[in-house]
Amino acid sequence: MTEKALRLGTRRSKLAMAQSGQVADAVSQVTGRPVELVEITTYGDVSREHLAQIGGTGVFVAALREALARGEVDFAVHSLKDLPTTQPDELVVAAIPVREDPRDVIIARDALKLTDLPRGARIGTGSPRRMAQLNAYARTHGLDIETVPIRGNVDTRIGYVTKGDLDAVVLAAAGLNRVGRSDEVTDFLSVDTVLPAPGQGALAVETTADNADLIAELAQLDDPLTRAAVTAERSLLAALEAGCSAPVGALADLLTDGQSVKEMRLRGVVGTTDGSTLVQLSTTGPVPETHEAATALGRELATEMLAQGAAGLMGERAL
Numbered sequence: 001m002t003e004k005a006l007r008l009g010t011r012r013s014k015l016a017m018a019q020s021g022q023v024a025d026a027v028s029q030v031t032g033r034p035v036e037l038v039e040i041t042t043y044g045d046v047s048r049e050h051l052a053q054i055g056g057t058g059v060f061v062a063a064l065r066e067a068l069a070r071g072e073v074d075f076a077v078h079s080l081k082d083l084p085t086t087q088p089d090e091l092v093v094a095a096i097p098v099r100e101d102p103r104d105v106i107i108a109r110d111a112l113k114l115t116d117l118p119r120g121a122r123i124g125t126g127s128p129r130r131m132a133q134l135n136a137y138a139r140t141h142g143l144d145i146e147t148v149p150i151r152g153n154v155d156t157r158i159g160y161v162t163k164g165d166l167d168a169v170v171l172a173a174a175g176l177n178r179v180g181r182s183d184e185v186t187d188f189l190s191v192d193t194v195l196p197a198p199g200q201g202a203l204a205v206e207t208t209a210d211n212a213d214l215i216a217e218l219a220q221l222d223d224p225l226t227r228a229a230v231t232a233e234r235s236l237l238a239a240l241e242a243g244c245s246a247p248v249g250a251l252a253d254l255l256t257d258g259q260s261v262k263e264m265r266l267r268g269v270v271g272t273t274d275g276s277t278l279v280q281l282s283t284t285g286p287v288p289e290t291h292e293a294a295t296a297l298g299r300e301l302a303t304e305m306l307a308q309g310a311a312g313l314m315g316e317r318a319l
Helices: 014-031 062-069 128-141 154-162 173-178 212-221 224-239 291-307
Strands: 006-011 035-040 075-079 091-095 104-108 121-124 145-148 168-172 203-208 248-256 261-271 278-286
Touching: 006 014, 006 062, 014 035, 014 075, 014 154, 014 173, 014 203, 014 212, 035 062, 062 075, 062 091, 062 203, 091 212, 104 154, 104 173, 121 154, 128 145, 128 248, 128 261, 128 278, 154 168, 168 173, 203 212, 224 248, 224 261, 224 291, 261 291, 278 291
Parallel strands: 006 035, 006 075, 121 145, 121 168
Antiparallel strands: 075 203, 091 203, 104 168, 248 261, 261 278
């Protein structure tokens, strides 16, 4: 008799289905049980408003979490950057697998790179964080660009370029890698140019806190270094009291001596969307070995950023 299939709750988008499928395969391998995908529509998927208008925080997550709470699915897969920073007591992130490429990328007409775009080039993105940093970069490097707010899935966004509506769009490298479209990238944006969203490129595998057996099985997919990095990034976001749609970038990367990991560097940025003002700071320390240490790293950097005026750059504070 075959074991009952585990039910994995996922958003319906092509990207969500691709990343959930990859997690499903991995879970099947560690549990020996089949995994079936249960497609769930979230508010963020059906709303046509810009993320900054609908609040951003949790709009892609709430319906999945409700399905978990009702017992309709056994676990769910989220893009970590979509998860609110406060974790409900009844749910637990059992695994954060090895992170994909955290960088942002550009897909531009005529295979252009960012620095090759013509004067007045129109670049589409739905992210105030990307707008702030691209506009700041343009100001300091003599580029003349216009950032244009857009929504939509990967196909829709790339379509703006192929149809000639925009000169370029900005997307996450991880998403394009997961849907097999990384060959369309015309420029990888260095994290020195655009810091990614906190948790970008990482996935969160979430289940109910009372399901100890499944938590233990899913934990086999967890990557401790990825978890430490994204915990520090999300702690920075939480301490700034900023939601997923705020213009905050953060990246914790690991510094090695070629042989082993020695330290973790956490960088954070907050800016006005026109790029006129940025607060950008970093801190380096030992790799956090506990959740508390990783959280403290993010909180300390956020405190320094707030002291430099970060709070006034974020527009509406998250409630």
